[in-house]
Amino acid sequence: ILNVEQSPQSLHVQEGDSTNFTCSFPSSNFYALHWYRWETAKSPEALFVMTLNGDEKKKGRISATLNTKEGYSYLYIKGSQPEDSATYLCASTGGQNFVFGPGTRLSVLP
Amino acid sequence: DSGVTQTPKHLITATGQRVTLRCSPRSGDLSVYWYQQSLDQGLQFLIQYYNGEERAKGNILERFSAQQFPDLHSELNLSSLELGDSALYFCASSYGSGGYEQYFGPGTRLTVT
Numbered sequence: 001i002l003n004v005e006q007s008p009q010s011l012h013v014q015e016g017d018s019t020n021f022t023c024s025f026p027s028s029n030f031y032a033l034h035w036y037r038w039e040t041a042k043s044p045e046a047l048f049v050m051t052l053n054g055d056e057k058k059k060g061r062i063s064a065t066l067n068t069k070e071g072y073s074y075l076y077i078k079g080s081q082p083e084d085s086a087t088y089l090c091a092s093t094g095g096q097n098f099v100f101g102p103g104t105r106l107s108v109l110p
Numbered sequence: 111d112s113g114v115t116q117t118p119k120h121l122i123t124a125t126g127q128r129v130t131l132r133c134s135p136r137s138g139d140l141s142v143y144w145y146q147q148s149l150d151q152g153l154q155f156l157i158q159y160y161n162g163e164e165r166a167k168g169n170i171l172e173r174f175s176a177q178q179f180p181d182l183h184s185e186l187n188l189s190s191l192e193l194g195d196s197a198l199y200f201c202a203s204s205y206g207s208g209g210y211e212q213y214f215g216p217g218t219r220l221t222v223t
Binding site for chain 2: 031032034043044045046049051089091093097098099100101102103
């Protein structure tokens with residue numbers, strides 16, 4: 001069974017700050033890494049799916065990188081806005097399983 | 111709105127009972143995934159179907175079963191319910207399997223009393 005970890009557990013930043021979080025996953029039997037944005041009382045919203053080592057994806061002010069050899073992915077948010085406040089989840093797929101990390105809770109203070 | 115629908119939105123039932131949760135995927139999506147979020151836990155993967163066939167299995171109890179029908183909608187059956195089965199159950203869909211973005215439905219909140 002995969003073990004996916006995320007750090008930090010929570011983060012408070014000021015509006016306009018840039019920030020980043022880490023997702024660590026077992027590099028063996030890796031297939032894909034997913035990032036989701038999850039606002040309170042809503043459903044998880046897909047941000048990125050990455051499969052190849054060195055993959056970089058970008059959507060607006062949010063970007064992500066993937067290192068499958070060492071088993072980590074970074075999510076970056078440039079110029080954080082209050083509407084970016086949410087829990088950011090990563091999930092690793094490998095073999096017959098999808099395993100989510102515990103999430104990083106981001107609060108952006110105006 | 112992700113395009114994934116789940117019914118019912120809320121369900122309250124007693125221990126020992128059986129319930130069925132329904133999910134309709136986005137138009138064109140062939141994969142359906144079921145997840146459970148309990149009060150003190152994160153999202154747990156239960157099971158995935160792809161085009162009618164079981165594709166992957168996670169931490170799904172033997173009391174739980176699922177199927178995907180020819181029209182691609184899916185049902186999750188939960189039987190002999192226990193208090194600990196109270197949770198938010200999400201369905202998600204994607205076009206393919208594994209390396210495709212998953213689109214989550216609004217969830218069904220199950221309360222077992």
